[in-house]
Amino acid sequence: MIQKEMLTYQQLDGELRRIDRELRKNENFVKRRQYKAARQECEETIARLDARAAELKAQLAIAQQAVQKTEEVIEEHSREIGTLEDEDELNYMNKKLNEQISELNAAEKEVKRILRECEDIVKAFDEAAAKLPRLIAGYRKYDEEFNRSAAELKPRVNEIRAKQAELRKSIDDQIYDVYKKIFDGGLYPVFVPLEDGARCGGCRMEMPRAVVDAQFADKPYMKCEHCGRIIFKDE
Ligand SMILES: [Zn+2]
Known part of the structure; x- marks a missing residue:
């Protein structure tokens, strides 16, 4: 989150x-x-x-x-x-x-x-x-x-x-820096929720569930390979 x-x-x-x-x-x-x-x-x-x-x-x-x-x-x-x-x-x-x-x-x-x-x-x-x-x-x-x-x-x-x-x-400074860098690059929103457990809430790209689960195993967010946004688990 x-x-x-x-x-x-x-x-x-x-x-x-x-x-x-x-x-x-x-x-x-x-x-x-x-x-x-x-x-x-x-x-x-x-x-x-x-x-x-x-x-x-x-x-x-x-x-x-x-x-x-x-x-x-x-x-x-x-x-x-x-x-x-x-x-x-x-x-x-x-x-x-x-x-x-x-x-x-x-x-x-x-x-x-x-x-x-x-x-x-x-x-x-x-x-x-x-x-x-x-x-x-x-x-x-x-x-x-x-x-x-x-x-x-x-x-x-x-x-x-x-x-x-x-x-x-x-x-948190670290999260703000991540946000600022992507935002200044012209992307909005930067942080998007994970949809249906396997879809980027920004670009709607479907991802293999195994990949998503592996990404979320040790941290609460992941980067969308397709659009570059940061996907978080809304829970
Ligand atoms: Zn995306």
């Missing part, structure tokens, strides 16, 4: 779990979670756009520098060409000039591409920034509503916790 205090403690945990479940089903809780997720997503978008904008700014500076440098070279080549008379030299310089002109075209194209992406970023940024205040306000509204519902249940929760604290004093 498991201590009566331990079983009452477990029952109270069951009530806390019910209260918690009710709260999670609460419409305000659900809405709050939705707004929180939407807000987070929006803030992440803004941060991502910010980072991309910084990257583009750096890329733009490099691309503009390339344009400027190529323009200078072109100007220099053009000046040189004006002074040349030898046909071979002229051909050579023309070839070099043409190379620089295609480089200039490429650099200008790159600048345009960056500016186009900047426009897209600004647009997306404005959209996200316009949406954010509504999401923050929505989150706050449902957060307040939810906290109100939770506050209404607070006295009962406190009452249960106080009772549990009182019971805890009489519960």
Whole structure:
């Protein structure tokens, strides 16, 4: 037999779990979670756009520098060409000039591409920034509503916790540790009665009677191999 205090403690945990479940089903809780997720997503978008904008700014500076440098070279080549008379030299310089002109075209194209992406970023940024205040306000509204519902249940929760604290004093440490470990793992109830002499009162798994009898021969409880609960003999 498991201590009566331990079983009452477990029952109270069951009530806390019910209260918690009710709260999670609460419409305000659900809405709050939705707004929180939407807000987070929006803030992440803004941060991502910010980072991309910084990257583009750096890329733009490099691309503009390339344009400027190529323009200078072109100007220099053009000046040189004006002074040349030898046909071979002229051909050579023309070839070099043409190379620089295609480089200039490429650099200008790159600048345009960056500016186009900047426009897209600004647009997306404005959209996200316009949406954010509504999401923050929505989150706050449902957060307040939810906290109100939770506050209404607070006295009962406190009452249960106080009772549990009182019971805890009489519960054997070893049995409490077993309970806590399984309970924290998400199983409830942890302690279940043996049913019809051979069935787990938690998962209803039937066990060979000989196995059960052997398990109970030297101690008042056994672990269910199937669900991991602790089965006790209710006698
Ligand atoms: Zn079981």
